[in-house]
Amino acid sequence: MTKRNIVxxxxxxxxxxxxxxxVALSYFRCSKNKDVERFLHENAIDFATQKKSITYIxxxxxxxxxxxxxxxxxxxxxxxxxxxxxxxxxxxxxxKFAQQNNEGTAWSxxxxxxxxxxxxxxxxxxxxFSGAELMDDAFDVLFDVQHKIGGGIVYLDAIEEPHLKExxxxxxxxxxxxxxxxxxxxxxxxxxxxxxx
Numbered sequence: 001m002t003k004r005n006i007v008x009x010x011x012x013x014x015x016x017x018x019x020x021x022x023v024a025l026s027y028f029r030c031s032k033n034k035d036v037e038r039f040l041h042e043n044a045i046d047f048a049t050q051k052k053s054i055t056y057i058x059x060x061x062x063x064x065x066x067x068x069x070x071x072x073x074x075x076x077x078x079x080x081x082x083x084x085x086x087x088x089x090x091x092x093x094x095x096k097f098a099q100q101n102n103e104g105t106a107w108s109x110x111x112x113x114x115x116x117x118x119x120x121x122x123x124x125x126x127x128x129f130s131g132a133e134l135m136d137d138a139f140d141v142l143f144d145v146q147h148k149i150g151g152g153i154v155y156l157d158a159i160e161e162p163h164l165k166e167x168x169x170x171x172x173x174x175x176x177x178x179x180x181x182x183x184x185x186x187x188x189x190x191x192x193x194x195x196x197x
Contacts, residue, residue, distance in 0.1 A: 002129050003061035006137050009048045012057065021045070025057075028066050029122040033159075035185070036118040040069055044116075047071070053115050058129075058137050065123045068134040071116035072141065077155060079107040079177050079193070090175075093195050097152040111153035111193075112142055135172045142196055152196045157182070157189040168192050 012021050025044070030037040044055040053073035060067055079098060086094070098109035117138070119131055142154060157180065158164045168174045174192035182189050 002067070002127055002133075004067060004129070004133075004137070005059045005061055006141060007057050007059060009044055009055040009057060013045060013049065024066065027122055028069070028120050030118045031121060033118060036116050039071070039116050040118075044069075044071065055116070056137070056141055058134060060123070060127055060129075063124070063127065065127060066120050067123060067127070067129045068119040068131075068137075069116065070114055070118075070134065070138045072138070072145075073113050073115055074110060074151075075113045077109055077111050077153075077191075079109065081105055081107065093152070097195075109153050110151065111155050112145070112151060112196075114138055114154065114156040117156065131167055132171050139196070146196050153193060154196060155191060155193045157191055159185070159187060160190050165190070 022041075022045070025040050028037060028040050040055065047053045048055055053071050055069055055071040057069050058067045059065065078101075079094065081100070081104065094107050094109075097111075098107035100107055117134065119129060119134055123129070139154075146152065155177070156168075156174070158168060169176070169192075172194070174194040176190055177193045178191040180189050180191060181187075
């Protein structure tokens, strides 16, 4: 297993006296999703300094290559109560972190949003790093946040593609709770949710 460091981009900004950070971020590549590549290159620093969202860079401990990154924020969400049957355990956990609206049509909750999530294609082949490991890193940060302020629901949006469905549902154990249309992407996105322990 690759030894790695998870670094808050604000800490990198604070120590960046010669503009090297933008150069380092420019080596990140994700051809499957140019939006996440562009976000890291163009928006991550500004969003962090404005406290809109915080990006965490995952580095290989030995080589200092960027292995991947994720961006976290918090957001209110509506979880529809549909014909889909949630397990008793899921309902119990939802009732712990969310409230049903007066109409009984949805749960409302403040949740942790993984707004961006991607591995770097631009690393040597001898460095092994998986999407599951990147998700573990994101959850390590979220466990720390949960310890400090509470909360327990994590969610993200994803394009509907078989390999993403397989990854989110079967590899990292999220479940679909809704759909939303993205005017920016001109696509319907699948909304996935998972509970922190």
